[in-house]
Amino acid sequence: MLAATVGNRRLVTAADAAAQAMGIAPGLALTDARALHPALAVAPADPVGDAAALVRLAAACGRYSPWTAPHGADGVWLDITGCAHLRGGEESLAAELVERLAGQGIAGRAAIADAPGAAWAVARCGNAQIAVVPPGGARAALAALPVMALRLDPVVAMELERLGLRRIGDLYDLPRSALAPRVGTVAMQRLDQALGAAPEPLSPLPPQPPRWVRRRFAEPIATPEALAAAMGGLLEPLCRRLAGERLGARRLVLRLYRVDGTSAAAAIGTARPSRDRRHLLRLLAERLVEIDPGLGIEDMVLAATAVEDLAAAQVKLPLSPRRERVIPEARGNVLPFLESQKTARQVARGMLAAEGRERDGTDPAELAALIDRLANRLGSAALCRLMPQESHLPERAARPAPALAPMARAGWDPERLRPVRLLPRPEPIEAVAPVPDDPPLFFRWRRRQHRVRRADGPERICGEWWRSAQAAAELRDYYHVEDEAGRRFWLFRAGLYRPYAPPRWFLHGLFA
Secondary structure, three states: OEEEEEOOEEEEEEOOHHHHHOOOOOOOEHHHHHHHOOOOOOEEOOHHHHHHHHHHHHHHHHHOOOOEEEEOOOEEEEOOOOOHHHHOOHHHHHHHHHHHHHHOOOOOOEEEOOOHHHHHHHHHHOOOOEEEOOOOOHHHHHOOOEHHHHOOOHHHHHHHHHOOOOEHHHHOOOOHHHHHHHHOOHHHHHHHHHHOOOOOOOOOOOOOOOOEEEEEEEEEEOOHHHHHHHHHHHHHHHHHHHHHOOEEEEEEEEEEEEOOOOEEEEEEEEEEEEOOHHHHHHHHHHHHOOOOOOOOEEEEEEEEEEEEEOOOOOOOOOOOOOOOOOOHHHHHHHHHHHHHHHHHHHHHHHHHHHOOOOOOOOOHHHHHHHHHHHHHHHOHHHOOEEEEOOOOOHHHOEEEEOOOOOOOOOOOOOOOOOOOEEEEEEEEEEEEOOOOOOOOOEEEEOOEEEEEEEEEEEEEEOOOOOOOHHHHOOOEEEEEEEEOOOOEEEEEEEOOOOOOOOOEEEEEEEOO
16 A cells, blocks of 8 residues: 655555455545554555656557557556557457556556547446447446546536436436536536547657667578677668667667567667667677577567767877978078977877877777676676765765766865775774874784884874764874885874873775
């Protein structure tokens, strides 16, 4: 059962069949529901997530009709005009849809009628899970249903029931001029829409442009070489189509259909949009070896299920070889001129070489290709990069981010030397220092003693005063030390020197 807060009240928004059998229905106060059954299992409602899931469900129903649209909080319209024969008829289409929903754990009811209002009423208030109203039979099918099936406001429905009009059939022969002053014109409009006498246009989801290619084979193929060649043949037109739309693929799904009626699928993802055929082919080839072709593959479909904008990148402009010509009349100025030209060419070459590269000289395309290969082998969750964030404490000065996330403007401070390996948390050590502000002469860490040969420091790091008064007092003096074996460590003394208390030393990192 789901519950949500409406104003100052907690109301039931959804209930399963067992709860409804106990008299618990949507709209009931949660306290009243617990009074009926104290051991109710209640979960918070998520209207935003439900709406997004309903849109995805409406898009998935595009396999039955290109004209689909979500309706309300738990309904989907499908205009199947001209589509039912592709699924064996209207009843067969509705049965397949309900069965597919049940396979996903969704309880559904389906009704097919001439008008959307009639289908809505029969699906929600009828007795059958799957109902098909024959052409022209909406008037008879709606007559015995309650007036609430016309999608009326609860206040209007209660007013009609108070007047003794409990069934839709009771409204058929009534004069509208006498009923409109009591309940308004909405009830009659809904009745006309359900009977098909008034139009009710649908606003379908925007269709997705087709970004898939398909190939059927005259004879089944099963060898890895044949599968790889066929996959490469599919990639070429798909990448060409993406290039025409100035898009790049972020996710590709390859589905293989075997001759025995079964299928298998392989999916890859990319860190950034790509339409490089060789790169995508290499990623798919690594997944293809995991698929068992069985008795042979007779059909192959490759689809770009996620795409992003990918504009053309500027390539390097090759410079022509230098050609100097000495002018006799200006021979005295030749040397300065050639030197200036040489400097200009060097600057131009450096600018062109840096075009399209990161600040450290890395080519983004090559880096993205490497990350894609690692992510498809190890999983995208195993890859990340460290981003700087504002914090005085070293263990809080970095946060994990996606591997290709842009570096923040406030980068690392090059003046501050930091260890290659920073421990997750500082580890306490035993240290001996001659005076409070001096580095230690030796220290013991993990049952091993290290005698200090060289040291540098201290570097004072203050606590983060904006967190708490205790955090503000966490002052640290860091030292870079090197022991007799050449190993380098990053140590710090916590807090100011106190003559009545021994100093507390910690090891925080290791240098190369």
